[in-house]
Amino acid sequence: MTALTTNQLEAFWLPFTPNTEFKRRPRIVSRAEGMYYFDQDGRRVLDAAAGLWCANAGHCRAPIVKAIQDAAATLDFAPSFQFGHPKAFEAAVKIAALAPGDLNHVFFTNSGSESTDTAVKIAVAWHRARGEGTRTRIIGRERAYHGVGMAGISAGGMVNNKRWFNALAFQADHLPATYSRAEQAFTNGQPEWGAHLADELEKLVALHDASTIAAVIVEPMAGSTGVLPPPKGYLDRLRAITRKHGILLIFDEVITGFGRLGAAFAAERFGVTPDMITFAKGVTSGAVPMGGVVIDKAIYEQFMTGPDHAIDMFHGYTYSGHPLAAAAACATIDLYRDEGLFQRSAELEPYFGAAVHSLKGVRHVADIRNVGLAAAIDLDPIEGAPGKRGFETMKTMFFDKDVMFRVSGDTLAFSPPLIAEKSHVDEMFGKLAEALAAA
Numbered sequence: 001m002t003a004l005t006t007n008q009l010e011a012f013w014l015p016f017t018p019n020t021e022f023k024r025r026p027r028i029v030s031r032a033e034g035m036y037y038f039d040q041d042g043r044r045v046l047d048a049a050a051g052l053w054c055a056n057a058g059h060c061r062a063p064i065v066k067a068i069q070d071a072a073a074t075l076d077f078a079p080s081f082q083f084g085h086p087k088a089f090e091a092a093v094k095i096a097a098l099a100p101g102d103l104n105h106v107f108f109t110n111s112g113s114e115s116t117d118t119a120v121k122i123a124v125a126w127h128r129a130r131g132e133g134t135r136t137r138i139i140g141r142e143r144a145y146h147g148v149g150m151a152g153i154s155a156g157g158m159v160n161n162k163r164w165f166n167a168l169a170f171q172a173d174h175l176p177a178t179y180s181r182a183e184q185a186f187t188n189g190q191p192e193w194g195a196h197l198a199d200e201l202e203k204l205v206a207l208h209d210a211s212t213i214a215a216v217i218v219e220p221m222a223g224s225t226g227v228l229p230p231p232k233g234y235l236d237r238l239r240a241i242t243r244k245h246g247i248l249l250i251f252d253e254v255i256t257g258f259g260r261l262g263a264a265f266a267a268e269r270f271g272v273t274p275d276m277i278t279f280a281k282g283v284t285s286g287a288v289p290m291g292g293v294v295i296d297k298a299i300y301e302q303f304m305t306g307p308d309h310a311i312d313m314f315h316g317y318t319y320s321g322h323p324l325a326a327a328a329a330c331a332t333i334d335l336y337r338d339e340g341l342f343q344r345s346a347e348l349e350p351y352f353g354a355a356v357h358s359l360k361g362v363r364h365v366a367d368i369r370n371v372g373l374a375a376a377i378d379l380d381p382i383e384g385a386p387g388k389r390g391f392e393t394m395k396t397m398f399f400d401k402d403v404m405f406r407v408s409g410d411t412l413a414f415s416p417p418l419i420a421e422k423s424h425v426d427e428m429f430g431k432l433a434e435a436l437a438a439a
Ligand code: PXG
Pocket: 052, 053, 110, 111, 112, 113, 114, 116, 145, 146, 147, 148, 219, 223, 224, 225, 252, 253, 254, 255, 280, 281, 406, 407, 408, 413
């Protein structure tokens, strides 16, 4: 395969990337299989990130590929406004069956960002439908990532994503992040300290009044910011306080869904059932864009009041429940079940956790956190150049050590496909330890 020329690299403005630097020495992959990417020269790179936290079943898995091929040849597109097609209904049934409690209804989107917008709109509309139209405020959390739509920007808590766009954001407030290095450094799994931080919601209720708050949205485990597992008891408290004040609780499970934490959803793992769950990524193992919201029965039913000719919810996307995405979702969920991949993820977790914590004491390592098959390593920043050590480490690992993972500032994140073997875990952390020791 011929390498791309400089001219060919110019037109595509890569998202969340320093483009000029990238185009000087691009990191390009052109093929994938199982645990690996391959570059244009055929060099094999271990995927320690499941792409972008999405290829949970591994890459180019045959049953998913076949389902997409068949769908493309059978029904390329069908509208979901006023019409339907079988696979979208089938996918919704499968997803609802994985969700806890009465979360029985699925609204399809194409991404995590659209899922945040959708869940927030449903929350606000639901309150209004019940005669509580003043409940419009959303409570997010510091350091949260809920995508880049306006709801995600407003409820999110990462300053770089907000600062340029604040003028467009709507009224939101934020709980404190659940992380304290002083209290939690090098915790393997859920920290003991921090459940009390959920009580900050009471303060926000006292400040804004419950009658102005529609929903609280949190990632059960904050992913993008660098894997912050919830402190023990934190999510239960959030559930109790939201319920007490008639506030909906939304779990953003775009990363935590579909086996990342050893269960279908983090809600199941942590034993806390929210009112809505947003999902994306792993629902198709990343093979076709798809997202959605799983919605509690009582919320759905509030909208189903007729009359027969009237639309119940003025929201949706051209590609909601797209045939290729729906086929990919059905095949992916079947594959998760047939290969027991959620269970496999749970079984590998102790080994993965021990392996990542073996980096404690390695040069530049400031903290390590993990839960499920997700782990993050904070590196000490280079003085005066925050983010540079992380960036350079990511490049060295990709080019010289044949391992790909995510970097956010000086935090490295690992989230391998759930088909990972112990040898893959050894390779990703062993090579990282070498690279850091040599840096
Ligand atoms: N919610 C959460 C919790 C996410 O992690 C989104 C929403 C938005 O999804 P879309 O499909 O609109 O991108 C995400 C996305 C990283 C990284 O490096 C994480 C995401 C995307 C890209 C990079 O951690 N998460």
